[in-house]
Amino acid sequence: MVVKAWHSLPEYQALRALMESGTTSKAAVRLGLSQSAISRSISSLEARTGKILFERDGGRLRPTGEAAQLNRRLDPLFEALDRIDGPPQVAQETLRIIAPPTYAHRFLVEHIASFLKTNPHFFVSLEVAPSEDVIRGILENRFDLGLTGVELSRDGVKLTPYRRSGAVCAMAADHPLAAQDVVHPRDLHDQALVALSHRHARRAQLEKVLHQVASKPRIVAEASTSFAAVDLAKAGLGVTVVNPFPIVQYRSDDLVFRRFESQIEYRSYFVSPDHRPAPSVARAFMRHLRLHTAKDLFSEKA
Secondary structure, three states: OOOOOOOOHHHHHHHHHHHHHOOHHHHHHHHOOOHHHHHHHHHHHHHHHOOOOEEEEOOEEEEOHHHHHHHHHOHHHHHHHHHHHOOOOOOOEEEEEEEOHHHHHHHHHHHHHHHHHHOOOEEEEEEEOOHHHHHHHHHOOOOOEEEEOOOOOOOOEEEEEEEEEEOEEEEEOOOHHHHOOEEOHHHHOOOEEEEEOOOOHHHHHHHHHHHHOOOOOEEEEEEOOHHHHHHHHHOOOOEEEEOOOOHHHHOOOOEEEEEEOOOOEEEEEEEEEOOOOOOHHHHHHHHHHHHHOOOOOOEEEO
16 A cells, blocks of 8 residues: 655744744744744654754754755745735735845945835845855855855855955044055054954955064954944044945045055955845846945945
């Protein structure tokens, strides 16, 4: 006798909710269930399929390749349910974006707003997270599109060039170096410097450039984001060396940028999965961002 496979919609719903929300607590809120009910559904689904769907990684549940594959195969099922249960109107297509603070705050929010005003049939969900989480979120299929300034080559991820720029020095308008058109590494010797924290690869790159000309600035503060470093420099603490994009888009009268003479180069990328085509809403947003990114003196299209 052939035993027919049976299917459990609650298990599939738990899988999809956990894949899209990232945690059992968020998945439980989304489905109106308890966390234990989500865990039981996932355990039952793993037992029934004979596959490990989630692995624990530092206290978080990380979906396996089998989970991502099963979730993709469920797309037609949930699309059919949406057509059955949904209201008789054009459904909003959702774009799930993830970006680090430097891109998300001020810059992306403005462009998301203009994008939705001209495309009211779309819906955008924005997640702000460190750059390493951008890559992870795309790999785990929790987001459709990411933005990053870190070139992390990983299998399963596609990096599409967006902008490129050279390093700049940012400082208050009354800083002595503001009188120069170009700041050289030796000019920073004994200057008060607001540095990026050591977790940034650019920190070591800058230190190498300064070491080559025996330039030793006085580090007076550290910041974990370029926006924070620029704000500290603007407050008069000193000068900082950063990627001008997209910060230069929000320059003010009491803050100036000067080109920093060095080989340091920055690139910004769109991040998307390379195992499936980008959804139409993601392609539309990428076009919108390219078309409406304002020109500036320190960055250009990649």
